[in-house]
Amino acid sequence: MKDYKRVLWIMILAIMISSVSGCTKTTSVGGLSNTKNVEKVENSELSITVEGDMYPLKVKDFLKKETILENKPEKVAVLSGTPLNIWYDLGGKSVCTSDVSDNVKLIPEYEEEIRSLPTIGPVYSIDMESVIPHKPDLIIAQVGTQSTQAKKLREMGFNVITTHIRGYDDVVSTYKAFGKILEREELAETKIKELEKHKEEIISKLPEENKSVVILYITSKTLAVKLDNSIAGDISKILRLKNIASDLPPDTIGSETTPLDIEYIVDKNPDYILVTSMISSNEEAVKAIEEEFATNPVWNGVKAIQEGRVIHLPQEYFLYNAGPYYHQAIEYMARSIYPEVYGEVNKQDEK
Structure with a gap:
C-alpha cells in the first residue's frame, strides 16, 4: 500500500509539473510573432514541419500526414502557385505545376521558367494522370483544392506533402520546411529575416x-x-x-x-x-x-x-x-x- 501511494504521488506531481510547463510555452499570436518566437511555436500549430538535421527527414504536413524522405528529392512536382514560388525562391525546381494565373505574383528571375512548366490543369481540378508520367519522388499539393488528389496519389505510393499557406506564419513555416528539404536552411533563414524586417518596419x-x-x-x-x-x-x-x-x-x-x-x-x-x-x-x-x-x-x-x-x-x-x-x-x-x-x-x- 505504501508503494502504491508513493507511485500515485509521483504521478500527480508529474502531471502538475507538465501542466505548469505547458502554460509557459510561447505561441504565435496573429502575424505579430518574430522569427525567434517561431521556433517556440508548438508543432501542431505550424502548417508544416520537418524533423531531422540531415536525410532521412520526417515531414509532417498540415493534415498531420507523415512522410519519410530517405534522400533529397530530385524530381519534385509542386502543384500550386504559392508553394511553387517559395520553392523556387530557395533554388528548387518543379517538373510540372497547375495552370498559373496571370494574377499570381511570381519571382521575376524564375517567371519565364515557371510559366513554361508542363501544366496539369487548373489548381482546383488537377489531372492526376498528367502528374504520374513525370514520376516525381516528391509531390507538394495544396490543402483543400487538391486534398482528394493528394490522398489518391499517396495511396498510389508517391511521397506527398500538403501545404496550407494562408497567413504570415504559414509562409515562415513553409520557408523553414522547404529550406530543410532543399538543404538551403541558411538561405531560408535569410529570406525569413528579410520578411520579418520589412513587417516590423511597417508595424513600428x-x-x-x-x-x-x-x-x-x-x-x-x-x-x-x-x-x-x-x-x-x-x-x-x-x-x-x-x-x-x-x-x-x-x-x-x-x-x-x-x-x-x-x-x-x-x-x-x-x-x-x-x-x-x-x-x-x-x-x-x-x-x-x-x-x-x-x-x-x-x-x-x-x-x-x-x-x-x-x-x-x-x-x-x-x-x-x-x-x-x-x-x-x-x-x-x-x-x-x-x-x-x-x-x-x-x-x-x-x-
Whole structure:
C-alpha cells in the first residue's frame, strides 16, 4: 500500500509539473510573432514541419500526414502557385505545376521558367494522370483544392506533402520546411529575416488609433465576408485593425468566410470596407462590387461606402498568398488605410 501511494504521488506531481510547463510555452499570436518566437511555436500549430538535421527527414504536413524522405528529392512536382514560388525562391525546381494565373505574383528571375512548366490543369481540378508520367519522388499539393488528389496519389505510393499557406506564419513555416528539404536552411533563414524586417518596419509606424474593417469577398456567384483566418484577415491583425466579423461563425468548419449580413455591417459601422475577390480580374471585381452597391439600397446604410472608404485589395496579394512578397501585401493594406503615414498606394507595385 505504501508503494502504491508513493507511485500515485509521483504521478500527480508529474502531471502538475507538465501542466505548469505547458502554460509557459510561447505561441504565435496573429502575424505579430518574430522569427525567434517561431521556433517556440508548438508543432501542431505550424502548417508544416520537418524533423531531422540531415536525410532521412520526417515531414509532417498540415493534415498531420507523415512522410519519410530517405534522400533529397530530385524530381519534385509542386502543384500550386504559392508553394511553387517559395520553392523556387530557395533554388528548387518543379517538373510540372497547375495552370498559373496571370494574377499570381511570381519571382521575376524564375517567371519565364515557371510559366513554361508542363501544366496539369487548373489548381482546383488537377489531372492526376498528367502528374504520374513525370514520376516525381516528391509531390507538394495544396490543402483543400487538391486534398482528394493528394490522398489518391499517396495511396498510389508517391511521397506527398500538403501545404496550407494562408497567413504570415504559414509562409515562415513553409520557408523553414522547404529550406530543410532543399538543404538551403541558411538561405531560408535569410529570406525569413528579410520578411520579418520589412513587417516590423511597417508595424513600428502604426498609429495608436484603432480602425475597424469588414472584409467582403466577391466571386462570380456569391458575396460573403472574410474571417481572421483569411489572408486579408491575417494582415488586418498584423496591422492591428479590428475585423468586425472576427467573432462570427464560419460557413463550415475551417472556412475563412461567413455569410453576408448587411444589417450587421450597418450596425457595427466599420471605418473601412475591404474588398477581396475571385473573379477573372481585379478590374472586373471592382465593377462587380460597385454594381452591387449601386443596385442594392440596403448598402446605403453603410457609412464607409457612402463616404468613399472602400478599398479594393488586388488578387496577387489577397487571393493568392504572395509568399515571398507577403510584406508587400502588408504594406499595400497599410498604405490604403494610413496613406498619411505610409504614402499613397503605388499602383506600379501591383503586378
